[in-house]
Amino acid sequence: DTGVSQNPRHKITKRGQNVTFRCDPISEHNRLYWYRQTLGQGPEFLTYFQNEAQLEKSRLLSDRFSAERPKGSFSTLEIQRTEQGDSAMYLCASSWTSHEQFFGPGTRLTVL
Amino acid sequence: GQQLNQSPQSMFIQEGEDVSMNCTSSSIFNTWLWYKQDPGEGPVLLIALYKAGELTSNGRLTAQFGITRKDSFLNISASIPSDVGIYFCAGFILTGGGNKLTFGTGTQLKVEL
Numbered sequence: 418d419t420g421v422s423q424n425p426r427h428k429i430t431k432r433g434q435n436v437t438f439r440c441d442p443i444s445e446h447n448r449l450y451w452y453r454q455t456l457g458q459g460p461e462f463l464t465y466f467q468n469e470a471q472l473e474k475s476r477l478l479s480d481r482f483s484a485e486r487p488k489g490s491f492s493t494l495e496i497q498r499t500e501q502g503d504s505a506m507y508l509c510a511s512s513w514t515s516h517e518q519f520f521g522p523g524t525r526l527t528v529l
Numbered sequence: 530g531q532q533l534n535q536s537p538q539s540m541f542i543q544e545g546e547d548v549s550m551n552c553t554s555s556s557i558f559n560t561w562l563w564y565k566q567d568p569g570e571g572p573v574l575l576i577a578l579y580k581a582g583e584l585t586s587n588g589r590l591t592a593q594f595g596i597t598r599k600d601s602f603l604n605i606s607a608s609i610p611s612d613v614g615i616y617f618c619a620g621f622i623l624t625g626g627g628n629k630l631t632f633g634t635g636t637q638l639k640v641e642l
Contacts, residue, residue: 421571423571448628450628450629450630457635458532458634458635459532459533459617459619459632459633459634459635460572460617460630460632461532461632462629462630462631465628465629467628472628473628473629475629508571508572510571516559516560516562516577516621516630517562517574517577518562518574518630519574520564520571520572520573520574521571522569522570522571523569523570523571525569
């Protein structure tokens with residue numbers, strides 16, 4: 418399967434712990450995006466990479482959140498000192514052009 | 530953040546019926562996309578629209594890019610049980626909106642056998 422993959426699919430953590438998610442985009446795609454989706458809502462943009470450069474960050478991305486794409490391939494999203502409000506589905510998408518974005522299966526985060 | 534308005538919020542239809550849903554925005558977009566999302570999964574791209582007035586089909590799905598560039602419509606003909614899910618519209622604008630998609634609030638489709 419050559420689609421976007423995300424790991425882990427599910428993560429349960431205690432408040433205050435750090436968590437890290439990984440996204441592997443479609444191999445020929447140079448653009449990578451992170452979105453967050455809460456129950457009953459559409460995905461909301463968090464951040465965007467073109468190759469290894471992080472070109473855009475949403476105001477939703479507080480200073481507890483950091484994303485990297487060190488070699489322009491896979492990306493990681495880290496949340497430090499998790500809060501219950503961080504519970505959501507974290508989606509990764511990749512694209513060759515900005516508009517046709519292909520999504521992975523997501524990582525469901527539950528903060529207890 | 531901004532979300533586009535989708536209607537209806539949910540619909541419960543009989544198998545074989547046609548379905549219509551729409552998406553509206555206060556802003557114009559250069560591209561409209563329609564995605565389907567199953568529970569616990571990521572959105573899957575169904576149709577992309579690039580020009581105002583454009584009508585595009587993908588199997589039983591037909592979508593239109595509104596001429597005002599502020600709305601889009603999705604029709605599903607002869608619905609089947611696997612059409613169940615949440616349908617999201619998403620808009621993209623080349624300037625001012627960065628490189629992000631702005632998503633709608635979703636239309637949940639339930640199909641009765």
